[in-house]
Amino acid sequence: MSGSAPVRGLEVLRAAYGVALLAAPEQLGRAVTGERPSATATWVIRALGARHVLQAAVTARARPGITRRLAAAVDVLHLASLGPIALLCTPRERRLTGADAVVEAFFAAAEHRHDRRD
Template identity: 45%
Template sequence: MTYLEPLRAGYGLCQLTRPDFIAARILRHRLDSRATVVVRVLGARHLFQAAVIGLAPRSTFLHRAGAVVDLLHASTMVILALSDGRRRKAAFADAAVACFFATAELLSSAPPSKHGKPSRAT
């Protein structure tokens, strides 16, 4: 297992148990009741995704599927940010986090680097 699944699980656990923590401390934004429910659902999704990928951490398919889920999430957050001024700051921040996770998943799915190994050319 890489650093990614425990990081995702911790982030999801924070969203699930303290949905207002990131919004209040980092964004200086207060979540309404609807946003609180959505953040908790997203936290549960992160925990589920971390558990599934954690069961098969070398699965290229799971890492790439996780990246697709994260990119879909990021795109919905951008749409929300552009359409709802009250939620713009939080939505853009969540889109950035989703893009981070998508990038990390794609990097985790890449085959190991062969740098430093001698070539077998004849």
């Protein structure tokens, strides 16, 4: 049971990150790029926030094991998609993509680490 507290913390962190993306996409985009994000980028930031909130809710309710591996896989797939997406982006949007890649890598590694401990 000692592994449950860090996982719960990870879920709270993921949910808080998602809520921040939903609530303040323009401010977070500006913090990364120094400029107001486009309407499309703002929509994508909000959609990503919703995904993180949903993923936190699912992993919080599920038993360890396969759910943790699936959560890590979602993060890895998202991370893998960022390379091709970055090729289609403007330089400003690439900075957003790069920041997102760092966050996705963190969450994927954290899910994997906690899955191994469960």
